[in-house]
Each structure stands twice: as structure tokens, then as C-alpha cells.
Amino acid sequence: NAGVTQTPKFQVLKTGQSMTLQCAQDMNHEYMSWYRQDPGMGLRLIHYSVGAGITDQGEVPNGYNVSRSTTEDFPLRLLSAAPSQTSVYFCASKRTDSYNEQFFGPGTRLTVL
Amino acid sequence: QQQVKQSPQSLIVQKGGISIINCAYENTAFDYFPWYQQFPGKGPALLIAIRPDVSEKKEGRFTISFNKSAKQFSLHIMDSQPGDSATYFCAASRGGRRALTFGSGTRLQVQP
Numbered sequence: 052n053a054g055v056t057q058t059p060k061f062q063v064l065k066t067g068q069s070m071t072l073q074c075a076q077d078m079n080h081e082y083m084s085w086y087r088q089d090p091g092m093g094l095r096l097i098h099y100s101v102g103a104g105i106t107d108q109g110e111v112p113n114g115y116n117v118s119r120s121t122t123e124d125f126p127l128r129l130l131s132a133a134p135s136q137t138s139v140y141f142c143a144s145k146r147t148d149s150y151n152e153q154f155f156g157p158g159t160r161l162t163v164l
Numbered sequence: 165q166q167q168v169k170q171s172p173q174s175l176i177v178q179k180g181g182i183s184i185i186n187c188a189y190e191n192t193a194f195d196y197f198p199w200y201q202q203f204p205g206k207g208p209a210l211l212i213a214i215r216p217d218v219s220e221k222k223e224g225r226f227t228i229s230f231n232k233s234a235k236q237f238s239l240h241i242m243d244s245q246p247g248d249s250a251t252y253f254c255a256a257s258r259g260g261r262r263a264l265t266f267g268s269g270t271r272l273q274v275q276p
Contacts, residue, residue, distance in 0.1 A: 055207075084263060091173065093253060093266040094208070109263060141207050150196045150215065153264060155207030 052077050055156035057142050063162045064132040072127040072159050074142030080154075081147045083125040087111065087138040088158075094141065100125055101147055132163045167191050168256050170267025177274050183241035185270045187254035190235065194256040198264070199228065199239050202251045211252070212239070244274045 058073045076083065084099035096109030100119040114136060116128040125144075129136060139160050145153040169188045177183045189197075198213035214221045214228040214237065221228045227240040241248055254267040 086266075091268055093170070093268040094264075095266075096263050099263050143207075150213070150259075152198075152210045152213075155200075155209065157207050158205075 054078065055142055055144055055154050057140075057156035057159050059159060060157065061160050063164065064129075065164050066133060068132050069128070069130050070132065072129075072140055072142075072161070074125045074127065074156060075123050076125075076142075076144040076154070077123065078144060078154065079122060080144035081122070082153075083119065083142065083144045084109070084153075085115070085117065085125070085127045086141045086143065087136075088141060089138050097127065097140075129161075132161075134163045137161060137163045167194075167265045168254060168267045170254050170270060172270060173268070174271045175273070177241075177244045177272065179244065179246060179274055179276050181244050181274075183239075183244045183248070183272055183274070185239045185252055185254070185272070186236065187238065187256075187267050188234075188236045189256050191256070191258070191265075192235070193258045194265075195259065196257045197228070197230065197237050198255050199226075200253045200255060200266075202253065202269075204250075208253060241272075244272075246274045246276050248272060249274050 055076045081102045085097040086094040095111045098117040100106045141158050142156040143153045145151045199211045200208035201211040202208040225242045230237045252270045255264040257264045
């Protein structure tokens with residue numbers, strides 16, 4: 052199993068540009084989520100999904116959109132990038148039937164100029 | 165509102181020493197408390213987790229101590245090694261379908 056994969060690994064955007072961060076998992080996990088990691092602030096939840104067709108907002112959803120058309124994929128879209136979105140983004144997945152381990156991807160380091 | 169508070173922000177320990185990281189939570193509905201370990205350039209990975217029905221859980225050199233009445237839990241790393249140098253995050257959630265709420269992280273450096 053590849054686990055949770057994320058692309059790209061690094062990205063530089065200009066203010067106002069749009070892009071999609073890709074996330075895929077091959078563990079048939081129902082639950083997937085996106086976090087951003089900033090120095091001294093831990094990991095903050097952006098959006099999450101408990102299954103295909105179901106998404107919900109987390110702690111810091113503004114400026115981000117998500118969709119979940121398949122169990123495997125959970126892309127994160129930045130419609131109009133801002134410097135405040137400079138961060139490291141992590142995708143994660145887990146089963147929902149009990150207290151299961153959440154698996155994280157390797158992250159995408161995004162810089163918005 | 166920071167629901168999980170973690171301290172210290174950074175920690176330097178000598179090889180063979182004990183590393184202690186503390187977390188406090190506010191939401192009494194939390195019932196799952198994992199610790200994640202993150203190496204530079206990598207995603208966090210589950211280290212150890214505890215449910216509130218026990219006061220302590222040990223896995224090798226890593227121990228979680230849990231105090232339900234004080235709403236606090238801590239990670240103890242015994243015989244700390246340079247390979248333990250990483251950032252550690254505590255977290256909490258309500259049930260298996262809920263998102264994890266993370267602490268702010270502790271950067272541990274174990275000196276040889």
C-alpha cells in the first residue's frame with residue numbers, strides 16, 4: 052500500500068492564482084481531512100469528509116474548497132491564493148468505525164508571494 | 165479558542181534522560197488522546213494513544229499518563245535517544261468519527 056499520497060511536494064504561487072492540492076489514499080478509509088501546519092500553531096483542520104459526497108468545514112476553512120467524489124481522492128482547492136495561505140498542508144485519512152489511527156501524507160509546502 | 169494546550173514549546177534533554185511533555189484540554193467530551201511524532205520534512209505519525217478509562221499506557225520507552233479530573237495528559241519518554249529528536253503533538257477527539265484537535269507542538273532535541 053502507498054498509504055496517503057500528496058502532490059505536489061512544493062509549490063510557489065503568486066497572489067490571486069488558483070491551484071489544487073491533490074490527496075489520495077489506497078486504504079479504503081471513509082474519513083479524510085486536510086490540515087495546515089504553521090509554526091507554533093500545531094495542525095489546524097481546514098476541511099474534512101466522512102465519505103464520498105460528504106464534506107464539512109473545520110477550524111480554518113476560509114479560502115479553501117474541497118470535494119469528495121470518490122473514496123480514494125480528496126483534493127483541496129485554493130481559488131485565489133493569499134500570502135496568509137503560505138503553509139505546509141497535510142492530508143490525512145482513517146477509518147470511522149472506531150478509535151483508529153489517522154494516517155498522514157508527506158505534506159505540500161506552499162509559498163504564496 | 166485553543167482546546168488543547170501543550171507545553172513546553174521546546175525541550176532539550178541529554179541522552180538517557182527523561183523527556184516530559186504536557187497537555188491540558190478543556191472539552192470534557194473528548195474521549196481519545198493520541199500523541200503524534202513528526203520528523204523534519206515528514207508527516208506526523210501516531211506514537212501512542214490512550215482512552216480515559218485508564219490512567220496510564222506504556223509502549224516501550226513511551227508512556228502516557230492521564231488525569232481525567234485535572235483534564236491533563238502527558239507523554240514521558242524514558243532513556244531518551246538522539247533518534248527521538250522530533251516534534252511531538254498531543255491531540256484529542258470525541259469519538260472515532262470526529263476530527264482530531266491538536267496541541268501546538270513540542271520540539272524535542274536529545275543531545276548525545
